[in-house]
Amino acid sequence: MSRTRTALALGMAAAGALSLASVTASAAPLPVAGSTTVTPAGHAFKATLSGKATLKAGSVTVTCTVSVATGAVPAAPGNQNAAGPVSSPISPPTYSSCTSSMPGVTPTVTTSGAWTVSMQDGAPITATMTVPAGGLVVKTTGLASCTVTAAPTAAANVGGTWANGAPPSLTFTNASVPVKVTGGFGCPTSATASTFNAVYLVTDTTDPAQQITVGP
Template sequence: MRHLRRTGVVAALGLGLGVLPAVPALALASGTTVGPAGHAYAASLVSGTTASFVVGSTTVTCNQSGNTGLVPAEPANTSPDGPVVSTVTPATFTNNGGNCPTNVLFTTARTASNNTNGDWTIALQYDPAGSTGTMTIPTAGVVTTISGLASCTVTVAPDGPATLSGPWIAGTEAGPPVLDFSAGVTLPIRVTGGLTCPTGATTATFRARYAITDTTDATQQITVTDGTVAPPPEG
């Protein structure tokens, strides 16, 4: 009877096909250590770059964007089998301190970020093939108001938290590490407004490259390294 029960479960998992396809073994995530432990850091656009937000045929471009955070103190700055997560401030988006221009004539955009419905976080994951950073935006954590010839409101993550991931590029003597979203990440949105607003759009594309600087000690850099804990020797 035990064998029959197991056979029935396998058949059900095979979705009625009678054969369960081979599934590769799941690889555990690498351990991660973020350092220096307890140091504060700031993210800002890589010099000479912009942050862009594309909704339908409308593109908002800002030359200033960033936020701040704190590397967890030891031992929380190490995760043996996954990312190290820390809370960051809501990201800011401006253009020379003011509204950001759009590609629509006589139209600008003002973006306000918040943590009303939860924290903004950054999860840094070490991988020997290329480390990554994943930022989480809480529900309705970014609201962009477009005004001018068009009057629209764009809410990011309207129905729940949203994440954006990109490569973590380690720092060098020439510059600090970079969190790179320049390939473009898709974010869920809701658009409200008049007939000229892209109210049918449900996603937007975000692009930016952020330099991450250690604000506790400018002579050091924020690092993402292997945090795997070696097993104790036998015997």
């Protein structure tokens, strides 16, 4: 083969390879969420706080030692999603035995609305708790009268992780929650976000011998 033909052949091969690479790159699929299955389907569950839950807004931290929420795994086939998370409605979590980092201040936490928790299988398994608009309100009395409203204008997603086990656990570590703070002296009115920390242990209340499990 002549040098001209050899050069032409190499040039065509290189062009073909470049074209193939371009097509392959442009056709590369976008990443999608993997499949998720939560079992046992249809079973009710109870999430109970382990240790303490803290909500920090500005320089003020509210700590609660009692918190409970209930819910249920969707019935089949709703407990499976081939390309994303499985969502379950839960009761608004209750919070009690709460204290404030501000001396002479007593907090009260109330919750309301339609709360949900979504599980996405992976490494780690991720959990997203959705707080409805205005669904959590902290009011303080005593030396400072403040009102902290979580998700003040729209529903907010609070990210956490799930760990299968006996019992399984749902953990929130420095999860960000939008807030609005109103009140007078001593209230962190400039705060627009808070951090939430809590660990919940989850039990199957339909059949206590079984465990709520998240998998592919």
